Amino acid sequence: MKALIVGVGRVGSAVAGRLHDEGWEVVVVDESEEALGRLGANWPGEFHLGHGMDTTVLEEAGIADADAFVASTDGDNTNIVIAQIARQRYEIPVVAARILDPARADFYSGRGFDVVSPTKTAIAELSHSVLSSGGS
Amino acid sequence: MFVVVVGGGKVGVSVTRTLLALGHELVLVEQQQPRYERLEEEFQHRAIHGDATEIFVLEQAGLGRPPDIVVAVTGDDEDNIVICQLAREKYGVPKVIARVNDPRNQPHFDLLGISPTVSATSMVLALVEHEVPQHELVHLLELRKENLEIVEVEIKPSSSAAGKKVEDLHLPRTARLISVVRDGRAEIAVGSTELHAGDQVLAILEPGSEDDLKSVLLST
Numbered sequence: 001m002k003a004l005i006v007g008v009g010r011v012g013s014a015v016a017g018r019l020h021d022e023g024w025e026v027v028v029v030d031e032s033e034e035a036l037g038r039l040g041a042n043w044p045g046e047f048h049l050g051h052g053m054d055t056t057v058l059e060e061a062g063i064a065d066a067d068a069f070v071a072s073t074d075g076d077n078t079n080i081v082i083a084q085i086a087r088q089r090y091e092i093p094v095v096a097a098r099i100l101d102p103a104r105a106d107f108y109s110g111r112g113f114d115v116v117s118p119t120k121t122a123i124a125e126l127s128h129s130v131l132s133s134g135g136s
Numbered sequence: 137m138f139v140v141v142v143g144g145g146k147v148g149v150s151v152t153r154t155l156l157a158l159g160h161e162l163v164l165v166e167q168q169q170p171r172y173e174r175l176e177e178e179f180q181h182r183a184i185h186g187d188a189t190e191i192f193v194l195e196q197a198g199l200g201r202p203p204d205i206v207v208a209v210t211g212d213d214e215d216n217i218v219i220c221q222l223a224r225e226k227y228g229v230p231k232v233i234a235r236v237n238d239p240r241n242q243p244h245f246d247l248l249g250i251s252p253t254v255s256a257t258s259m260v261l262a263l264v265e266h267e268v269p270q271h272e273l274v275h276l277l278e279l280r281k282e283n284l285e286i287v288e289v290e291i292k293p294s295s296s297a298a299g300k301k302v303e304d305l306h307l308p309r310t311a312r313l314i315s316v317v318r319d320g321r322a323e324i325a326v327g328s329t330e331l332h333a334g335d336q337v338l339a340i341l342e343p344g345s346e347d348d349l350k351s352v353l354l355s356t
Contacts, residue, residue, distance in 0.1 A: 055240075056240075076218075077212070078214045103190065103192075
């Protein structure tokens with residue numbers, strides 16, 4: 001199984017490592033060479049330098065035969081747009097996008113790709129921590 | 137009309153000024169603080185500061201009413217796409233107009249159904265093409281949604297089509313001639329219209345049939 005990950009910051013690099021450990025073929029794309037450093041010196045997968053909106057880069061990275069696509073750049077709108085491209089243009093069966101803004105995360109839910117919102121998770125968890133303490 | 141313009145660069149500001157002068161109701165949204173301050177001096181309460189891909193900023197701009205038109209002309213194509221999707225699909229704005237900054241992103245706007253789009257780069261290229269005579273076929277207009285385009289071709293003295301009637305040309309099935317301009321006068325191209333050297337012919341065709349059309353009109 002092959003996964004394409006666009007945006008290799010803290011989150012993307014860790015996801016890349018984890019999928020690789022589980023036996024996936026992982027290809028990563030990032031605008032910055034520094035991303036390669038985050039993957040570790042012995043990163044065995046492919047790395048492509050470029051922007052996720054650039055279909056030339058995506059195609060070189062093998063988007064056509066990817067089984068999964070992860071949009072984890074630091075830009076919500078970039079993730080929103082490239083997730084839709086991956087789903088609608090390249091028909092990748094599993095697409096997940098990180099969307100920090102809870103409002104946009106809600107709006108783009110249920111559109112054929114998984115929306116992951118760390119902010120929403122934090123809000124829920126923090127509220128839960130306080131509310132479940134039993135105080136009133 | 138009530139129009140919301142997002143992006144207070146040169147394009148957004150000119151559009152805002154012009155529409156205000158025409159008596160329309162305008163709101164202009166700008167993300168960068170220093171630029172917003174300049175805009176506020178000129179447009180006062182009509183200028184709003186914020187990221188228009190944030191729902192609360194859009195609502196401040198009056199998207200809930202909703203506007204008749206939203207114009208997304210920021211310098212960021214992803215932002216323009218998201219603004220248009222939110223405007224149209226969340227607020228039911230009947231018409232959105234988006235700027236394409238990088239022509240390579242045009243297919244993304246098309247894929248997501250964001251139309252019409254305006255691209256300064258593509259327009260300049262089209263104008264340059266129009267001025268460069270070796271481009272035998274000039275693209276005048278792309279009807280992207282309809283998958284058609286309108287092109288202009290000048291009949292050359294050497295072209296075998298010169299002296300022929302339109303009905304005798306073996307035009308590709310995917311192309312039709314619209315009109316012929318000769319000595320500054322235009323006429324609709326019908327079957328009996330005879331083509332002459334120097335005629336400017338307008339044709340409508342499906343993208344991809346340019347070479348077939350060129351070979352009918354220009355081959356010697």
